[in-house]
Amino acid sequence: MGQTQFVVLSVGTIAAKSREISFEYHFTYMAKTGSVKTAALFIKTSPKITQKWPAAAKVTEGGNVPGSKSFDQLAKLKTFKHTVKAAYKQGSEPDDTVFAVYEPMISITPPPGYTLQGTGGKLFMLAPRWDKATYVSRDDGAAAFSYLSTLTYSSKTGAPEKAVAGHIKKAYSTPASTKPANSAKKLPGQSASKPLNQLFRDTARRKKNRSQAIKVCEQYWGKKYSQNNKYQCDEFPFATTYQGAAQSQYEPAAPKNNFSAMPLVTADNRDAGILLGQFMTKNRIIDGKDDGFIVKIK
Template sequence: MPRVETYVLPVGTPTPTLEELESGEGLRTLEQAAAKAGGARNALETVGPAAGYAAKSVKPSLVGPALSTAAGSAAATGSAALEYPDPPRSMSLAECKAHMGGDAKYYLKSRFSVCTALQITQVWTSTRGRVGASNLTFYVRGSVPKDTSRTINFDWDVTDFTKIGNPPTSGLMYTVKANLPQTWPANAKVHYGGTTPNAKSYDQLARMRPAHFTHTVTVNPGQGNSGRTDLVAAIYEPTISGKLPPGWLGDGKSGKPFMLAPRWDAAPYLKNSTGGGTPTKRGAASFAYLGFLHYSTKATAPERGVAQHIKTAYTQPSRTKPTNPGKRVAGQDPDHPLHRLFADTVRRDRNRTLSIADCKRYFGPKYSENNTKDCDEFPFASTYEGAAEFEYTGDVMKNNYSVLPVNKKQNGDAGTLLKSFYAKNRIIDGLEDGFLVQIH
């Protein structure tokens, strides 16, 4: 009886030649690649409830390029209001392809533009021996096109069709079911639109050129938790399965090989909190992945002094104040992100009070040098990891932060950029979100 063996593989896995299939070496290579692709299907950078839904990858995802605040921008020269750069909200298929392959399971261009992909290869064996092999790749790009949109577009592309020999792929049918199997809260109502590459044969998809489909997911406001944030978190987890032609034995591989983590909020302190007067349009969508704040030490960067301070806190913590031999400040890696502190103004003020006291203690009561310098603290006073964290959380060490007098204007500009970063990246208050600070 003819048989088909199906492998779910990392993108770019070479298709064995007929000679490799005949010798058995090709199958061993595919089995090894399939084992490598299995296991964790949740990005390391996932935050919120989705972070615990499935095993996380131990390797960081590829992330978007640094957003420059320097380079002679209008804001840097003082001719325009200082703002953090807008995060990208779209991604071409070519971009997604360029960042997939090998160990890369996810490309997180921003919190509003992400992609993932998988390759499916079938080896066909007839009663007379090897018939050949066929493979294709599913790419999925998630995007939130506008900063006032509650609709997320999931663009599906089926490409990279390759056949070895002459397998009967006209009868190989693919079924793709994409939904949100889990939401937090569980009773949130979800609206779907568009299509996925569902109920199409290999040959039908190959002839479409392009085989492109757009699936949309919308969650209305007023259904969330986390108090005023009105947060709905979810899992976008497609099931992809193949149905073999009549008379062929084997497993078409029905499974859920990856997941994405969309979310929706209507926080009153973020953009579109009123929906422009339309309550059903309040808030916006994003993806529940860590944000990346980029500060620069370049001479033209308005935040330069603060960036230099953070770089020292990361790379030479023993040289920073207050003294702490075991100091390792948060914000450097996905296991120790920063969390925005917005609602608790008392705690924010306490962070600031302790920082100023340390500046006076270590740099003298006249550390401001005639009001030309400010006491800069990192982690920021607007985070839960600020100077007072040990007073509010019993399992953290004291003095796990850094203070330093820095140029007053640069400190103010860094604060302005931070506020703009929070707003443009929809960083919400609390431990269900997070961000990292990268210094360039």
């Protein structure tokens, strides 16, 4: 009898320091051919949280989701909004964290007497997260999307992080040429399967990461490598990650000497560290193995 088509776009946004996630749905490219009775062709959008951890956490929903509307009605409506929000003090410790799965569905009901090829389905799956990690914000926490963030460092001339970017590039491309010596060295942080994880709370472990890296700088460049603080010992993976230089001392299954350390100009090293801290805060990278990031050099 004919055909209809439509494209649904959903744009998820989170305002700065907000616990509310807003999904804006857009019905676009709506067209028909033949004699389809589009006034009686109904389309229902059902956005919802399908799972939560902890399961007892409550998520409030809002917006103006229209329910079941005809093809013609949606062509006029075009856009609507759905919001989700989890209050604090109901998540898992230590960061009051609530993880969830957001999974909207489209269901289509044909006009009476018509048959339909395809009756809808799930649009996509997103993973919202709410936390109150005080080291990334000093308020009531905020929402974020649980996707793998990418820290991008530039190796171009003039970039403040150029020296550190060059170190990481070398560590990734020719790891066996870096110090300490390890012919089987393969550094994490290059893929989703082996990301880097922020280490914040365990200050002793962070200090141990630093001291292990400094030992390497002293071993290969001498105890006076800093030249009165002109140089700092740069380490990768970062000392503020679980994959830092001392990882094998805390995780027996982790490979030994699976890091790189070398002296870099102090100002260059500090500039890269500032960018790393800003990246952690802006992307709400929380402590532990439930969150992670990768590093790219451009």
